[in-house]
Amino acid sequence: MSNLGITPQSESFSEWYNDLVVKADMADHSAVRGCMVIKPHGYAIWELMQRALDDMFKDSGHVNAYFPLFVPKSFLSREAAHVEGFAKECAVVTHYRLINDPDGVGVVVDPEAKLEEELIIRPTSETVIWNTYKKWIQSYRDLPILINQWANVVRWEMRTRLFLRTAEFLWQEGHTAHATYGEAEEEALLILDIYRRFAEEWMAVPVLTGVKSENEKFAGADHTYCIEAMVQDRRCVQAGTSHHLGQNFAKAFDVKFQSQEGKEEYVYATSWGVSTRLIGTLIMAHSDDRGLILPPRLAPIQVVFVPIGRDEETRTKTYACADRLADALRHLSWHGSRIRTKVDKRDKESPGFKFNDWELRGACLRVEIGPRDLEAGTCVVVRRDLGEKVTVPLDGFAAHAEAELASMQGALLERARGFRDAHTYRIDNWAEFQALFTGEGSGGFAVAHWDGTAETEEKIAELTKATIRCIPMTPLAPGDDEPGTCVLTGKPSARRVVFAKAY
């Protein structure tokens, strides 16, 4: 069995990832640097993610809206910390018209068509939205506002990777307005918990929840909550963030409301988002050298049938059998949606080719139906994460398939959790800390004491490339939240924090 031209993980994790994304037909590089084409197979995963998250947002009282792509430059000057965080990576629109090149062929920018005020392509929408909220909010009766939008944003990144960091990406951004600090805090934590549940229950990716250090928090936030996942090269991915913005944007955009007591106060805000980066995280968390391994709840194809027959007559029978089984599955509801199936009737491809192809594309269960099965009244079922062929009677097939999907969903989460826990270390001396982040096959989560200063954080990053991923919400192990001494400086530390190399 070949690896189908995918660089093995053991040889180079990053090449493995690049090969896989392209060969599994998820995405392609585009004509524009740093941008990508999300192909149907990759987009199908995004659609499933969107649907799940959108339901959770709606269930918790949020509504969707849409705000414009363009941000007047002046908006970005309003909140100093915020603009500093994004200024270096903004795309700017300066003109609004092209003309035929007077000196030759093609078109050139019309110098006459210069915009009076340049427009920034949104790197995030806080400023546009808060400029709007100012018009919407007068009284405490207008609050809270709980709006989400699904959109694209642009951050002009120097170094990009498909799904993990692209110049343009798709995401959702929630923007809420509240009367009190406490209510905004509750909102930020509510969303954080939605993100955690989505990661674990849908993506089968266990995540740490925590607070970002001052260095790592969102520019413009009072504080930032995050979910952090470990992937198979033991590096850490920030998979989602939820910000308590305090009154920063309300002050920058002068958004006040009259309280029940008649007092004028600034509004409290949150913002929160997850992006197509989740797809990259999903791939890196579970997949192997043979291709994608997707958790059933997010797999575009959950059960694929490969009917086998060397002659027309056998083929007719195996096709009919596969259609019948697929149809039965489609009428079953699993986690609230129909089971997604496919009967692979491509007659130019051999069964062996199809086996490899569907492993590459991450179908969860593959069902082989050949002449031998027809005689015996069975089919052969192979689960993508286990790879073993199991002969199953046609009679109990649907129940078997459903049980296997459920079991696979759980198994992936457990495996990922086991992997993460096996690479999470409590480290109390500097030599050990450095050793963890040095050399081949190194890495993981270092749960260590830190003296709380930005200088120490930066020094550690400089020496090891590891950064503080989060200050956990709850201790990962008993004692983690007790005082100790900083792993680098030996100064007092209030509690342990999590260090890792990050994407």
Place this chain on the structure above:
RNA sequence: CGGGAUGUGGCUCAGCUUGGUAGAGCGCUGCGUUCGGGACGCAGAGGUCGGAGGUUCAAAUCCUCUCAUCCCGACCA
């Protein structure tokens, strides 16, 4: 934005040193045989050699510039 590498049919690459009619494998199209872990035969189609200048009788090949991609750093969801 620095350092390195690479741009030649859809894909992977050879040809470039030493200038002289653009090649291979895979894929693609047609027909036939195949079909339980990437099948085979025969016949076909497909390329302004990333782009622009220059040198030359002649440029994929030499020179200059430019664009893009990948890897490694600095920056970031």
